[in-house]
Amino acid sequence: MNEDRRSFMKKAGIGLLAGIGSAAGLFPALSLEKTVFPAWDEKPEPGKYRWGMLIDTRKCSGNCKECVAACHFTHNVPDFGNRKDEVKWIWKSSYENVFPTASNQFQSPEVTERPYVALCNHCAEPPCTKACPTEATFRRWDGIVSMDYHRCIGCRFCMAACPYGSRSFNWRDPREGIKLASTDYPTRMQGVVEKCNFCSERLVKGLDPACVKACPEQALVFGDLNDQDSEIRRILESVETMQRKPELGTKPSVFYII
Amino acid sequence: MTLIKKIVLTAAGLLIMAFAGIYAFRYEESSAEKPAAAAGAADSSACIASKEYMKANHMRVLGEWRHSSVREGNRVHVAPDGRKIEKSMNTCLNCHSSNRMFCFNCHMYANVKPNCWNCHISPMEAP
Amino acid sequence: MIEKALKGSRNYWLWIGLLLLCIAAGFSAFSRQMWEGLTVTGMGRDVSWGVYIAQFTFLVGVAASAVMVVIPYYLHNQKAFGKTVIIGEFMAVAATIMCMLFILADMGRPDRVLNVLLYPSPHAMVFWDVMVLNGYLVINIVSAWAVLGAERKGVPPPAWVKPVIYLSIPWAFSIHTVTAFLYAGLPGRHLWLTAVLAPRFLASAFAAGTSLLILVTLILKKTAGYDAGNEARQKLAVLAAYAGAANFFMIGTEFFTAFYSNVPAHMHGLQYLFFGLEGKSALVPWMWISVIAGIGSLVVLLNPKLRQKTGWLMAACGGMVLSIWIDKGVGLILGGFVPSPLEEIVEYSATFTEMTVTLGIWAVGILVLTMLLKVAVTVKKEQEA
Numbered sequence: 001m002n003e004d005r006r007s008f009m010k011k012a013g014i015g016l017l018a019g020i021g022s023a024a025g026l027f028p029a030l031s032l033e034k035t036v037f038p039a040w041d042e043k044p045e046p047g048k049y050r051w052g053m054l055i056d057t058r059k060c061s062g063n064c065k066e067c068v069a070a071c072h073f074t075h076n077v078p079d080f081g082n083r084k085d086e087v088k089w090i091w092k093s094s095y096e097n098v099f100p101t102a103s104n105q106f107q108s109p110e111v112t113e114r115p116y117v118a119l120c121n122h123c124a125e126p127p128c129t130k131a132c133p134t135e136a137t138f139r140r141w142d143g144i145v146s147m148d149y150h151r152c153i154g155c156r157f158c159m160a161a162c163p164y165g166s167r168s169f170n171w172r173d174p175r176e177g178i179k180l181a182s183t184d185y186p187t188r189m190q191g192v193v194e195k196c197n198f199c200s201e202r203l204v205k206g207l208d209p210a211c212v213k214a215c216p217e218q219a220l221v222f223g224d225l226n227d228q229d230s231e232i233r234r235i236l237e238s239v240e241t242m243q244r245k246p247e248l249g250t251k252p253s254v255f256y257i258i
Numbered sequence: 259m260t261l262i263k264k265i266v267l268t269a270a271g272l273l274i275m276a277f278a279g280i281y282a283f284r285y286e287e288s289s290a291e292k293p294a295a296a297a298g299a300a301d302s303s304a305c306i307a308s309k310e311y312m313k314a315n316h317m318r319v320l321g322e323w324r325h326s327s328v329r330e331g332n333r334v335h336v337a338p339d340g341r342k343i344e345k346s347m348n349t350c351l352n353c354h355s356s357n358r359m360f361c362f363n364c365h366m367y368a369n370v371k372p373n374c375w376n377c378h379i380s381p382m383e384a385p
Numbered sequence: 386m387i388e389k390a391l392k393g394s395r396n397y398w399l400w401i402g403l404l405l406l407c408i409a410a411g412f413s414a415f416s417r418q419m420w421e422g423l424t425v426t427g428m429g430r431d432v433s434w435g436v437y438i439a440q441f442t443f444l445v446g447v448a449a450s451a452v453m454v455v456i457p458y459y460l461h462n463q464k465a466f467g468k469t470v471i472i473g474e475f476m477a478v479a480a481t482i483m484c485m486l487f488i489l490a491d492m493g494r495p496d497r498v499l500n501v502l503l504y505p506s507p508h509a510m511v512f513w514d515v516m517v518l519n520g521y522l523v524i525n526i527v528s529a530w531a532v533l534g535a536e537r538k539g540v541p542p543p544a545w546v547k548p549v550i551y552l553s554i555p556w557a558f559s560i561h562t563v564t565a566f567l568y569a570g571l572p573g574r575h576l577w578l579t580a581v582l583a584p585r586f587l588a589s590a591f592a593a594g595t596s597l598l599i600l601v602t603l604i605l606k607k608t609a610g611y612d613a614g615n616e617a618r619q620k621l622a623v624l625a626a627y628a629g630a631a632n633f634f635m636i637g638t639e640f641f642t643a644f645y646s647n648v649p650a651h652m653h654g655l656q657y658l659f660f661g662l663e664g665k666s667a668l669v670p671w672m673w674i675s676v677i678a679g680i681g682s683l684v685v686l687l688n689p690k691l692r693q694k695t696g697w698l699m700a701a702c703g704g705m706v707l708s709i710w711i712d713k714g715v716g717l718i719l720g721g722f723v724p725s726p727l728e729e730i731v732e733y734s735a736t737f738t739e740m741t742v743t744l745g746i747w748a749v750g751i752l753v754l755t756m757l758l759k760v761a762v763t764v765k766k767e768q769e770a
Contacts (some may be wrong), residue, residue, distance in 0.1 A: 043332040083731070084429030093727065100728040101650070118727075127572050133511035134500040141331050148328050149377060153500050154423075154493015157511055159433045163573025165727045169433060169493065171424035183384050189376040190422045191493030204333060248572040 050143035051122065051198055052225035052253040053212070054232050054241065059219035061114050068092065070214030071196070076187040078170075078177025087168040087177070089196040090119040090211055099256075101245055111258060117220075119211075120145060120166040120196035121244060121252030128158035128167065137193070143225070143253060144198045152192040159193060163248050167195045225253060305353070306337045317372070320347065347374070351381055358382055386534060389763040390756040396608070397759070404752040411745010414738045415490060423493060426739040431731035432722040436714075436743055437491035443593070443714040444480045444487065444750075445564045446586060448521060450594020451477035452557040453624050454617075459550050465620060468613040468765070472605070473598055474529035475757040477557075480594075481522040483750035490742050510567045517560045524553045537764045561586045568721060576654030576720045579642075585635040586713075591628035593709035595621050596682075596702035601758075603699060611762045622698060626686035629705055633679060636712075654720045657730070665730045668719060671711050679708030 071077070071090045078087050096104060098116040122145045129137050129145060136151035137158050159167045173190045181187070185201060188194050199209035207213070212220040223232035232255075235241075241255040305312060312319070323345035326332040335343045343349055354360040358381045365372065374380070393401075418425050428435045454473035458466035489495045506512050528549045535542040565583035572578065599621050602613040643651040656662050658672045682704035691697040724730045735743075 043330060083431075085424050086430045097727040097729060100726075130508050131510070131571065133506055133509040133515070134497075134504045135506050136500075138329070146328070150324060150328070151497070151500055151504065152494065153497045155488075155491070155511060156433045156493070157509070157567075160568075160574060160721070161571045163726045165431075165725055168430055170422070171429065172422035181379070181383075183379050186377040186379060189373070193493075245573065250572065 044141045046141040048141070048226065050124070050225040050253060051203070052143070052223065052232055052255065053119075053198075053209075054221040054223075054235055054255045054257065055117050056219045056221070056257045057114055057116055058257060059217040060117060060215070062217070063115065064216060065092065066214040066216055067117060067211035067220065070210040071199075073180065073182055074199070074202075074210040075185050075197070076174070076178050076182055077194075078174040078187075079179070080172070080177040085171045085177075087170065087174065087194060089168075089194075090117060092116065093118050099242070099244060101247065102242070116256070117211075118164065118166070118244075119254065120198075121164055121250065121254045122196075122198055124251035124253065125249055127161040127163065127248075127250060131157040131161035133157065140200075142200075142203075144200055145195075146197060146200065147192075147194060149186075149188055149192050149194070154191040154193065156193060163245055163250065164252075167193050169193050306335060306341075306343060316350075320350075320374075323347075347378055351384075355381070358384075386530070386537065386760055386764070387756075390759045392763075393759060400755065401752065404748045404755070407748035408745050408752065411742050411748060414741035414745065417738055418490070418742060419495075423491075425736060427733050427735045429731065429733070431725045431729060432719060432733035434491070434718055434722065435733055436735045436739055437487045439714045439718040440743060440746070441484050441487040441491070442564060442586075442718060443710055444484045445518070445561055446590025446709070446713065447594045447597060448477045448480035448484065448518075449557040449561040449587070449590045450598065451525065452554050453591055453595045453621065453628075454598065455550060455554060455557075457620070459547075460554070463620070465614060465616040468611075469598065469602060469617045469621070471529055471533060471761045471765075472601055472613065472758065474525050475754060475761060476594075476598060476601065477525045478522060478529070478757060479750045479754035481518055481525070482753055483746055484518055485522075486746045486749060487743075490746060510563060510570065514560075514563045514567060517556065517563050521553070521556050521560050524549055524556055528553060533761055533764055536768060539768070558587065561590050568717075573726045574721045575650045576658075576717070579639065581635050581638060585632060585639075588628050588631040588635060589709045589713060592625050592632055593706050593713075595625040595628065596705040599625070599702045600699065600706070601754075603695065605758065605762065609758075609762045611765065618698065619692065622686050622692045622702070625702070625705060626683055629679060629683045629686070629709075632709070632712075633683065653724050653728075657723050658716050658720045662724065663730055665723070665732050667732045667734065668716060671715050675708045675711035675716065678704040679712070682708065 068088075068090050072079070072088070075089060077089055080086065092115040095102075095107075095112045095114065095116060098118050104112055122143060124139075124143065126137075126139055126145050129135075129139050132138070133155060134151050134153055136148045136153070138146060138148070140146045154169065156169055159169060170188050170190050170192055174188050178187060199207070199211075202209060208222050209220075212222045221232050221235060223230040225233060225236075227233060235257075236255060239257055241257050243252040243255055246252070306319070307315075323335065327345040333345050335345045337343060351360075357363075360381060362380075362382065375383075426435060426437075451473040454466050454470045457463040458470045489498065492498065501512060501515050528546050531546045531549075532542045535546075562583045565586040568574065568577035569579060569582040599618050602618060606612045640655060643655050653662060657665065658668050660666070661669050682701040685691045685697050685701035686705070692701065719733055723732065
């Protein structure tokens with residue numbers, strides 16, 4: 001373990017030298033994320049908010065990967081370069097993979113050949129939280145399906161339960177797969193499941209999720225589904241949208257404009 | 259017969275011990291003393307509680323913070339003097355930032371290996 | 386009484402030594418897995434459960450099948466089962482221990498296993514499975530040990546044993562039902578999302594577990610000179626045959642529903658397992674071996690003339706165990722993951738490390754069974770003498 005830690009420190013471009021340096025006044029002290037006191041004063045009221053996302057796939061048709069890169073950097077998602085150990089929070093996939101039960105007969109090739117962004121749906125009726133034997137994954141007060149990495153036992157029941165393939169397991173020490181570490185967010189450890197958290201750490205600061213901010217086409221809209229006047233609700237009511245596998249009754253909070 | 263009795267009694271005893279252990283542990287967690295207002299607040303005015311309290315109970319404070327911020331969304335700690343502080347390990351680390359070894363000095367000396375740094379970026383690793 | 390497991394012939398100790406060797410190998414492979422992570426197994430993002438969970442599923446069935454001797458002996462007073470009932474119960478104990486070890490081996494953080502009890506979650510089927518499996522282990526070890534102890538002293542078993550044994554009957558059904566519910570309630574895994582999974586689990590368990598029990602009695606007859614009696618074996622063979630028939634009938638109904646309805650998602654799992662999907666067909670030979678071995682064994686077990694011959698009986702029981710071991714221990718779990726919920730086909734194959742851990746856990750179970758049966762046989766022989 002120590003060996004791994006040392007290599008991680010090296011990879012992140014730091015180490016004891018930095019410590020000595022800062023002691024000698026060469027470097028500023030810690031540059032961990034500064035904690036500020038924001039507006040979220042009280043304990044949240046359960047059920048008041050339900051965060052949701054709308055993906056306008058008409059705008060998201062290029063081969064850019066800004067959303068994926070921003071998310072994976074922000075959250076220290078490792079990349080091992082192989083499919084077996086793969087960890088991902090958000091990714092681009094094909095029409096038939098993202099919407100396997102949607103009709104694709106006589107569909108315009110422009111639609112079926114477009115890439116589609118997939119991420120955790122933060123379902124209102126999540127099968128994964130039901131399957132979790134320790135409540136390490138649970139639906140939060142604001143509709144986010146959250147992970148408590150401190151509690152996860154790594155049984156992978158949530159992975160079997162998720163009908164969207166949104167969950168990844170840390171088959172090995174994730175720090176070995178992080179080339180450029182972000183100091184603003186923790187990593188995970190070997191043996192726990194992880195997934196998209198709708199950037200809950202940014203939401204508390206009043207910021208939009210990293211993918212939404214990174215999208216050069218403004219194809220992602222984020223907002224409160226419980227607020228009738230929110231932008232996302234206005235669009236949902238004016239345009240035809242779809243969810244992934246709605247027939248399973250999971251009530252996803254991520255919507256797509258095709 | 260006696261052997262059976264012994265086995266049954268041992269099994270029952272073990273079960274009781276296991277449950278007692280589990281619930282004693284939980285009880286301890288939930289009834290942890292809140293940082294006292296009076297003692298020693300003056301000589302460490304920046305910290306949420308006295309040096310003595312924090313020395314003995316920092317893990318308990320962190321455990322409570324973890325539970326209420328991760329699971330309940332209650333991210334604000336109100337210190338005895340009324341100051342509001344974000345419940346985050348970074349709150350501690352940013353304040354105790356003059357010494358990168360702040361956590362490690364003691365932990366190494368006492369040979370305790372908390373698993374915080376398996377995930378959280380430790381002061382030693384921060385640039 | 387346990388000291389009787391410490392006195393044995395040279396062959397007994399050779400056997401124990403061999404098992405210990407396998408356990409040591411398994412343990413070293415497990416240490417490697419702990420150190421490097423589950424990446425050393427064949428499991429991955431798409432097939433996130435493998436041989437461990439599959440063995441677990443098979444062994445819960447073996448554990449549950451103890452009722453196939455408990456019901457006739459204790460409920461229907463069939464004296465012929467008098468000498469097999471203890472074997473069945475001890476087999477259940479060993480199988481339950483293996484189940485727990487397989488779960489531990491599969492966990493990413495086995496150091497946190499107590500979280501299941503610290504944060505009890507009744508909405509999770511795993512929580513119930515942990516409860517019923519532990520309960521079943523206690524019930525079987527306590528009741529079997531009490532009955533055997535009484536027998537050694539030549540006194541009737543204490544009065545409290547009877548209710549405990551009766552409790553073990555519904556409990557056995559519960560362990561395999563809950564195990565089926567682990568899978569049968571997950572949306573998006575169409576091979577598992579079927580109400581017939583729990584009954585099918587019970588049927589296949591009673592076929593494979595009972596066949597395994599027959600094999601164990603034959604081995605005991607040969608190695609320890611303890612014969613549980615041909616009458617019991619014949620009756621068990623009939624039970625195994627009918628349970629096997631019920632199992633294959635239910636597999637047939639799965640095929641009908643999937644293929645007649647023509648719903649793609651329902652067909653995909655079965656297509657992958659039995660015919661191959663999009664050119665991926667690693668499990669096809671396995672599944673057909675399972676079908677052929679199972680039906681062949683069924684025919685032999687149903688034929689009174691053939692099953693009377695020890696050679697045929699052994700072959701048929703072996704075939705039945707193999708068939709259901711493949712069906713549950715290979716096909717069922719992997720078929721639930723292929724194709725993935727995103728309709729991608731990624732195949733799985735177990736690694737050497739994974740197989741060594743599996744071997745080690747089997748060796749632990751066989752060691753427990755050997756020692757328990759050694760005690761039982763010694764006590765029974767002393768009584769006969």
